[in-house]
Amino acid sequence: xxxxxxxxxxxxxxxxxxxxxxxxxxxxCCGSGGVGxxxxxxxxxxxxxxxxxxxxxxxxxxxxxxxxSLGLTELDNTPRPxxxxxxxxxxxxxxxxxxxxxxxxxxxxxxxxxGKAEQILANPFYQAVSSSxxxxxxxxxxxxxxxxxxxxxxxxxxxxLIVVDTPPSRSALDFLDAPNRLGSFLDGRFIRxxxxxxxxxxxxxxxxxxxxxxxxxxxxxxxxGGQMLSDVQTFVNALDTMFGGFRERADETYRLLSEDxxxxxxxxxxxxxxxxxxxxxxxxxxxxxMPLAGLVVNRIGRVSATGxxxxxxxxxxxxxxxxxxxxxxxxxxxxxxxxASLVRTAERQRELADRFSRSHPGIxxxxxxALGRDVHDLDGLREIGHALAGS
Amino acid sequence: MTTGPxxxxxxxxxxxxxxxxxxxGKTTVASAIAxxxxxxxxxxxxxxxxxxxxxxxxxxxxxxxxxxTRVVRLPGGGEVVGLAIEPKAALLEYLQLFYKLGRAGKLLxxxxxxxFATTIAPGVRDxxxxxxxxxxxxxxxxxxxxxxxxxxxxxxxxxxxxxxxIGRFLSVNAEVADLARVGPIASQASSITxxxxxxxxxxxxxxxxxxxxxxxxxxxxxxLRAKGLHPGAIIVNMVREPLLDDTALEQAREGRLHKPxxxxxxxxxxxxxxxxxxxxxxxxxxxxxxxxxLEREQLALLEATGLPIVQLxxxxxxxxxxxxxxxxxxxxxxxxxxxxxxxGSGRVRA
Numbered sequence: 001x002x003x004x005x006x007x008x009x010x011x012x013x014x015x016x017x018x019x020x021x022x023x024x025x026x027x028x029c030c031g032s033g034g035v036g037x038x039x040x041x042x043x044x045x046x047x048x049x050x051x052x053x054x055x056x057x058x059x060x061x062x063x064x065x066x067x068x069s070l071g072l073t074e075l076d077n078t079p080r081p082x083x084x085x086x087x088x089x090x091x092x093x094x095x096x097x098x099x100x101x102x103x104x105x106x107x108x109x110x111x112x113x114x115g116k117a118e119q120i121l122a123n124p125f126y127q128a129v130s131s132s133x134x135x136x137x138x139x140x141x142x143x144x145x146x147x148x149x150x151x152x153x154x155x156x157x158x159x160x161l162i163v164v165d166t167p168p169s170r171s172a173l174d175f176l177d178a179p180n181r182l183g184s185f186l187d188g189r190f191i192r193x194x195x196x197x198x199x200x201x202x203x204x205x206x207x208x209x210x211x212x213x214x215x216x217x218x219x220x221x222x223x224x225g226g227q228m229l230s231d232v233q234t235f236v237n238a239l240d241t242m243f244g245g246f247r248e249r250a251d252e253t254y255r256l257l258s259e260d261x262x263x264x265x266x267x268x269x270x271x272x273x274x275x276x277x278x279x280x281x282x283x284x285x286x287x288x289x290m291p292l293a294g295l296v297v298n299r300i301g302r303v304s305a306t307g308x309x310x311x312x313x314x315x316x317x318x319x320x321x322x323x324x325x326x327x328x329x330x331x332x333x334x335x336x337x338x339x340a341s342l343v344r345t346a347e348r349q350r351e352l353a354d355r356f357s358r359s360h361p362g363i364x365x366x367x368x369x370a371l372g373r374d375v376h377d378l379d380g381l382r383e384i385g386h387a388l389a390g391s
Numbered sequence: 392m393t394t395g396p397x398x399x400x401x402x403x404x405x406x407x408x409x410x411x412x413x414x415x416g417k418t419t420v421a422s423a424i425a426x427x428x429x430x431x432x433x434x435x436x437x438x439x440x441x442x443x444x445x446x447x448x449x450x451x452x453x454x455x456x457x458x459x460t461r462v463v464r465l466p467g468g469g470e471v472v473g474l475a476i477e478p479k480a481a482l483l484e485y486l487q488l489f490y491k492l493g494r495a496g497k498l499l500x501x502x503x504x505x506x507f508a509t510t511i512a513p514g515v516r517d518x519x520x521x522x523x524x525x526x527x528x529x530x531x532x533x534x535x536x537x538x539x540x541x542x543x544x545x546x547x548x549x550x551x552x553x554x555x556x557i558g559r560f561l562s563v564n565a566e567v568a569d570l571a572r573v574g575p576i577a578s579q580a581s582s583i584t585x586x587x588x589x590x591x592x593x594x595x596x597x598x599x600x601x602x603x604x605x606x607x608x609x610x611x612x613x614x615l616r617a618k619g620l621h622p623g624a625i626i627v628n629m630v631r632e633p634l635l636d637d638t639a640l641e642q643a644r645e646g647r648l649h650k651p652x653x654x655x656x657x658x659x660x661x662x663x664x665x666x667x668x669x670x671x672x673x674x675x676x677x678x679x680x681x682x683x684x685l686e687r688e689q690l691a692l693l694e695a696t697g698l699p700i701v702q703l704x705x706x707x708x709x710x711x712x713x714x715x716x717x718x719x720x721x722x723x724x725x726x727x728x729x730x731x732x733x734x735g736s737g738r739v740r741a
Contacts, residue, residue: 061555331639
């Protein structure tokens with residue numbers, strides 16, 4: 001190993017190089033809730049489109065006004081072209097919002113015979129799993145990503161770059177774990193236990209599992225109620241033919257994510273908790289051999305004035321306030337106090353970001369300053385895109 | 392600062408559910424509410440259900456297990472007990488309690504039935520999580536769950552899932568009703584629903600004065616009301632006081648702050664007023680004014696809900712176990728009825 005630099009200065013994340021490289025086909029924006037993932041994904045998609053890429057942005061749960069800025073007025077699970085972009089470089093932009101239930105329904109319909117599909121869609125257990133299972137949104141985001149990739153390059157789906165925003169999970173890691181969790185549920189011992197009797201034509205199947213089974217099923221029946229278990233059984237049996245398909249597709253999408261054409265952008269706010277989540281995610285991506293492009297530290301406090309330190313500014317503010325001077329004196333004092341607090345906030349945020357970089361040396365970072373207002377038009381997204389590019 | 396009704400109908404609530412969009416400081420606020428309630432003095436249980444160990448980080452104590460563990464003792468004798476509720480452990484405990492399972496418990500685990508029930512079966516997980524709180528709420532000091540003995544806990548605070556999921560989390564009954572129509576899970580769900588819909592339970596919403604969290608807060612309030620649950624207070628977190636008065640803010644917004652006199656004043660105070668400094672300060676003032684405008688718009692939207700609103704200041708050094716006590720002191724007036732009565736009451740810091 002050659003000796004590396006001791007300095008903690010991280011390499012600058014070059015977003016433009018990433019999106020301008022035709023080999024980049026998927027960019028996944030991930031991070032904990034409330035850090036600006038969706039805005040980052042939208043801004044990046046717009047910037048790529050205006051520099052000539054044909055882009056589709058898959059958002060999960062955008063703020064209403066952000067969605068409107070992209071021309072998304074309804075949640076219809078289909079990519080819609082975003083007009084009003086600067087297409088002079090030959091690019092295009094589509095955007096869509098994920099409807100997880102609908103995506104799940106489509107998978108069921110696509111993979112089963114007509115009569116069976118209806119039976120599944122009507123099953124109460126299916127309805128609950130497809131609209132509320134903790135991992136369904138993540139799984140369906142993966143599924144949709146797979147679909148967008150598979151269908152790319154046609155007239156209706158001209159994109160060559162997919163930018164994905166990940167669901168607002170409890171933990172950023174859920175996005176990577178959920179498909180596997182659903183997969184292991186479908187392949188799990190308990191499900192085999194539930195389906196075995198039916199498959200083997202009755203009680204004979206139970207022998208495979210021995211005496212424990214009866215204790216298990218009778219306890220579950222007591223606790224959950226017989227109806228629930230029988231709904232699950234119907235659901236599982238109806239889905240049986242599709243299981244292989246589900247599992248395979250989840251594996252395939254997972255593989256897609258680890259390929260060279262994919263880049264993960266971890267998004268964090270300059271706060272302790274968000275950066276801790278970012279740390280977990282970065283470690284996990286590395287452990288799984290996933291291609292990590294870098295970290296976006298979002299909404300760093302903006303400082304415009306130069307030439308006075310916070311302590312100097314506060315001392316001056318105090319002397320102005322004590323002097324009992326004219327209105328302009330108290331205004332000047334206010335400006336100095338404001339400046340001092342902005343600098344202190346920015347310093348603390350930088351320190352948190354530096355701490356991340358010290359424990360993850362070599363990971364490219366870009367710091368994006370906070371805008372004075374919320375983003376809800378293309379101009380705002382352009383401004384963010386500009387900052388993402390480090391300019 | 393508290394605005395809106397200050398003696399709300401829920402002043403006697405026992406279960407305080409705290410929700411908020413990710414990043415709003417939900418766990419910090421839940422911890423501060425627990426401290427405020429404990430200050431009367433009282434025994435308060437603070438619970439979390441998302442496996443984040445947020446309580447242990449906030450109070451700087453070792454990670455919480457599935458046992459109720461004291462995390463803070465206040466000078467007046469009040470205390471906060473922490474509990475990280477974990478669905479698997481809750482289910483096994485529940486089965487043990489009601490079915491005296493023994494070997495079958497291990498078998499269930501081995502066959503993946505526990506995993507199934509706690510991760511896949513919709514609603515069951517939430518029934519188990521809230522069920523644990525339901526039990527703690529009823530528990531008396533003599534160990535029984537009914538009778539005249541005083542409650543073990545005078546109040547319970549739940550650091551709940553975020554606003555996007557809170558309605559569903561709390562409407563466990565509707566969730567399981569379609570699936571588990573009979574059996575103990577279904578009847579447990581009904582008892583839990585009675586508690587959640589009663590006046591004993593209020594749901595507090597933590598937000599920032601930013602568009603997205605406020606929007607989610609308003610949607611959550613509508614959702615909770617539609618489901619027959621009781622929204623409590625809105626806690627606006629990380630509020631920054633304006634550093635300029637309204638006249639100056641208006642001038643700053645329109646770029647009309649008088650540059651020469653600002654420059655003169657800076658000079659008077661011994662600051663070298665370079666053009667870069669003066670222009671920069673005015674730009675910062677304009678950003679500040681715009682941010683304040685936006686915050687006031689958002690605050691007006693929250694006020695229209697008619698709920699009490701408490702504003703908590705941004706903590707310059709971030710959150711630690713000391714600063715959460717400062718926040719708790721600010722919550723005391725709203726959360727503690729008759730604050731100031733009795734020894735050591737209504738004050739969290741020593």
